[in-house]
Every structure is written in structure tokens, then in C-alpha cells.
Amino acid sequence: MALLERAQALQAQGRDILHLEVGEPDFPCPAPIMAAAGAALERGDTRYTPAAGLPALREAIALDYRRRLGAPVTAEQVVVTPGASGALQLVMAALLNPGDEALLCDPGYPCNRQFVTLAGGVPRPLTLDPAEQFRLSGERLAAQWGERTRLAMVASPDNPTGNRLDGAELAEMARWCAGRRGTLVVDEIYQGLCYDAPADTVLRHGDEAVVINSFSKYFGMTGWRLGWLVAPRALVPAIERLAQNWFLAPATVAQHAALAAFDEETLLIAEQRRQMLERRRTLLTESLPALGLPVVGGAEGAFYLYLDVSAHTDDSFAFCQDLLEKAGVALTPGLDFGASHQPERYLRLAYTCDEARLREALRRIADYLERP
């Protein structure tokens, strides 16, 4: 946060800052989605919807799981939410009782801790090993699962490592958790953004996991704040009641806009963007190791690279500060992704700007590292 503010302040002073710290792609919201939003405005469709979302949107999401991903999801399992954030809040509250422990991958998305705490739960780091590319395995999950653990959460593809876990393996872990009166929550908000294998979902391989997703990343709908969750049917009534009490309903125009997300034209745009991101990834993964910045995570998805900076510093936060001041390149220090995985060795690069800017960033980083 302090770095983000500093980056903005430098930019306001006229410095050219390369923003490789931002978790929001540089693509505009796809035209068919914008057109659907415009049509909803034309119709004056701005009143409250049901708490779990427009029935047509729940059905469209379920249909997309069945048709595009081959997972047997029904509309009754889908709850549309105010962003993935809203989904996380509902899921944590539905699954945790006060004092229950939740294992959160470390490194991992930092806000998840807040949702556990909000539900009265106790967040515990599920510490991952750089020797395993920070990849979660069933063994590691079992080893860290405790007597009071009721939930474990993992993202695939993951922020900050880009790791993509095998769907069948995830379903196996979900089954294992269910056998211990617990639940595996899988964050699939980067689902469509996979580079070495087609998109997959844990729901194609089993029905025990609870899944979080969002229109923000793959469908480019960041500022609309619209997400969803998929849960076993028995859990949905409780989740719907919470949604009714906490949110009343997700935003109406955003829901009508999202109905266009699964159109052929939108999916084509999303695929073109995925290919653009893949080219950016290739450019970076081919160049960074030569600068003494090896990529530690799998980098198979999302738009992040997690880099080992220990050849240059033993304090990645100070390194980020100095790089920003001297080279005008903004990155995110490992500390933002957890405290238990030796974060001072790592930093995250988000490839959310175009190739020309990324090349410029590589130049500046190389110059910076060559200084005496």
C-alpha cells in the first residue's frame, strides 16, 4: 500500500512509472458486455434482483460450466455476489463457526485472512515450499491440517505464483477435507487465464469443493464488482439468507451486462486477451532469469510472476522501494502475500501492461541491477 501510494505520488510529479504492481489488466471491458449494460439502461432495468442474482444469470453460469468446462453444475448451486469479495464473505461465514481454523496458502491472496476473521474464524498459514514451486499438494495439506481446522483455501491459477493445480488432484483434496468434516474452498477467479493447458475446474472432478469465481479477470469486468460462488446444494439456502441480509442483492445493471459474458463474441475477445497475456509471460520468463531473477511459481496462469530476488537483496521490500525510486518500476514485495514463506526473498510482477512497456521495464531493471 505504501509503495502504491509512493508510485502514484511519483507519477503525479511527472515521473514515468511502469506499473507492474497492479492486479487489474490493461484491457477495456469487452464491447458485448458494455452493449448489454447499455441495453439494460435503455430498458430502465435498475431495480433490485433476487438476493442470489437474476435467475437467467445463475442459469447462464451453470450452463457455461456444463458446456464449456464439462462440469455438472446446476443453477441452484450458483449464487451471484458483489464481486468475489462478496462470495468469500458468504462462504467463510457459512463454513466457519467462531474459533474454527482456516488454512490459507502462504504465499497467497492477502485479503482472505480478513474474510476468515470477519466470520469469527482463525486464519492459519498453509505454508508452501519454494522447492515445490510453492505448489499445494495433498500431503502438505494433510500435514498442516489440525484438530480445529474446518477449511482450507487454495487458488488455481494462483496469485502470486501463477500455479495451476490439477483439477483431479484438487477434487481429491476436497474429498479428503470432507472426510474430516471440513471443506476445500477453491478460488478460480483466474480460471480462464491458463497458458499450458485448457481451463479446468475442480467441479468437473467432484462435487465436494466450494468454488469462488468472478467476472473481473477473465471477462474484464473489474469495476462492475460481480462474482459468484458454486456450492453443494445443501449449503445454498443458508448462503442465500446471508446474502439477503448483508447485500440485499448484487448490482442489477452489472448482472444484465454479465449475461453477455458467455456470448461467442465475448469468449473470442477473452481468448485473444489470454493469448496476449501468454506472449507477455513468454517474453518475461525468457528474460528475467538472465537478470538473476528466477521465477519461482509455476507461472501457468493468471498474470503474475513470483520472482526470487535473493541474489540481489535480503529485503525484497527495500528492493522494491529502491527500484521504484531509482528506476521508476513498481513491483509488489513478497510480504503482501504472507509472512511464513520467507517473503523477504520474493516479489511479484504483474504483467498487466503491454509488451513495449514490459520491454522498457526489463531494460530499466537490468540497468538498475548493473549499477555499482
Place this chain on the structure above:
Amino acid sequence: MALLERAQALQAQGRDILHLEVGEPDFPCPAPIMAAAGAALERGDTRYTPAAGLPALREAIALDYRRRLGAPVTAEQVVVTPGASGALQLVMAALLNPGDEALLCDPGYPCNRQFVTLAGGVPRPLTLDPAEQFRLSGERLAAQWGERTRLAMVASPDNPTGNRLDGAELAEMARWCAGRRGTLVVDEIYQGLCYDAPADTVLRHGDEAVVINSFSKYFGMTGWRLGWLVAPRALVPAIERLAQNWFLAPATVAQHAALAAFDEETLLIAEQRRQMLERRRTLLTESLPALGLPVVGGAEGAFYLYLDVSAHTDDSFAFCQDLLEKAGVALTPGLDFGASHQPERYLRLAYTCDEARLREALRRIADYLERP
């Protein structure tokens, strides 16, 4: 809820149901707001905003307090939120520690309990007296304030009674709470909808209260899910951090749309609607007592009447069920607004449909009550 579902089921069967249970006015979103939303779409303005909202919107809200309501509010005190629901969540979390007690007016808006519980607090009813028209007073507040109480919440105008409290009196109560290491939270989401006196805010009379507000009711932006809070400046950084973690940001297009809420043209539309609601209120308050349905609350604001139905039944829930089945009129039983104020004596009527429909409702209720 059960009644709402039954009303919808009957309507789906082709019955003509008069919906006097709905807390959403029948007016469309004002044209200038829709136009501003359309312009934001044209510009492609759909990316994330800062967590506390667009600076221009925070400034516009503060300016409206200063110019239209005469309250010295600055932009730094304003946090834009995903609906008043988001504001409630932030405020409760910022003000309550686990185990702290919060007094909630009974009768009052039922979801407030959920936000207290979510923050780890313990909701306690602040039981109001029908002999005082269910109106909160400083004496009543002091009498029910306990050792562990850290917060009291009141709405003005209020749902379900329509009570409007004097701003100076509210500020006095806020000062009293502050003197006891506590806070008065004032829900002003029906602020503009006052019928016997101009709109007011507690913030014109003091700076100790925390205020919740929304674009939903007065500005007719229900489905957009946009609200705000005003807090003492010292509280705002903590609230902003929570907002960043929980919501990332309020919806972007909704915020651009809301910038048009304070336009002269929009305020004129809002005023016309207020006058329409006032005519509906007059029609009802002149007719209902003659049916043996006296109005208990002050009915000075919002769009609700709280009615004493004890001349006809000792179970207002059963009465509502029967009236729906036999007369096709949907009302809300008192139980939805708290358990401690003898809710079985009361029901709420929302005048959210036009005068012709209200006259029809009066006819049907009269017929129903005259049956042997």
C-alpha cells in the same frame, strides 16, 4: 419472507396481488442519473476506483451536506460503499470489539442485527414504547444503555414507523454516547423523504454521530447498490482499510451515475416524488383509522405506516397470511421488525404503489374486515 414468496406464488397463478410489503418505491431511476451512467459506459469508465470511492463523488456528497443541509461535512469524512449494507458492515466492524453490545431500536430494520453479529458484537433490543409512538428519547436510551454497550443505532426517518427525530436531540444523544466511550449510529437512508418538516441531518447539530446513507431511496437508485457513510475523521483510515480488504471498491458505473444525483434536475425529480409519496401518505392516514387500523408511528417520513391491528387479531402474522389469501393484499407482519415490542399487535404498510392501487387496497381491506 414466507409471505413474500407466497405473494409471488399467488401472483404467478394469475391473482392480482397488491404489493404493500415492498420496500422499494415504484419510481424508475431518475433520467439524469441514467444519462450519467450511459455517459460512463460511452467513456468506458468501468475500472476499479479507490476503495473509499471516486474523489469527485466524495466531494459531491460533502458539498451537498454543506449546501443543501447546512452541515459542515468534508470529503475526507465520506466513504462511498456498496449500498448502505456495505456502510453498516464497515461501521459495525470499526466500532465494535468482540463481545461489545449494540442497542438496536425495536421495532427497527431487521438486518441491523446481522451486521452487529458479523462484527462479533452482541445485538440488544432498544425496546421502544407504543405510548411514545415508538419514538426514541434520550431518557430511553440512557435507561437501556448497559456496562458493555458501545453503540446504539437509530433511523430517522425510521423503518417501519416513519418516525423522524429532531436533529438537535439526536446530536445530544450522540454526545451522551460519546461521553460513555460509545457511538450513536444514525441511519439517514430515508433522509430526503420527510413530510412535515424539511430534511435534516444530525451532522448539522454536532460531529459525534456516525451517519449511514444511501442513493437507493431518495435518489431512486435501488438496484445500483450504492451508499455512503460519514464518520469523524479519526475513524476514516480504519474504515478505508476494511473497505479495501472487503469490497476493493464500490461499483464504478454506479458511482459515475450517482454524480448526477445532486444535479438540480435530479433534485427536482426527487422533490416531485416526495410530494407524490406525501399525497399517498395523506390518503392512507385519513382512511386507515376508520377501518380500526390506527397508525402508531409518527409517519413523518420514509414510505411506511406502522399499524396497530390489535382490534382485529392477536396475531398479526396470521392476519397478514389470511389477508393475502382472501383479499390479495400483501403487508409485512410486525415480527419482521423485532421481537420485543409486542410485534403480534402490528403490521407495516409500504406505500410504494400508486394512489389508484392504494385505494383498491383500502377497499379490499375494508371488505375483508367486514366479513362475518
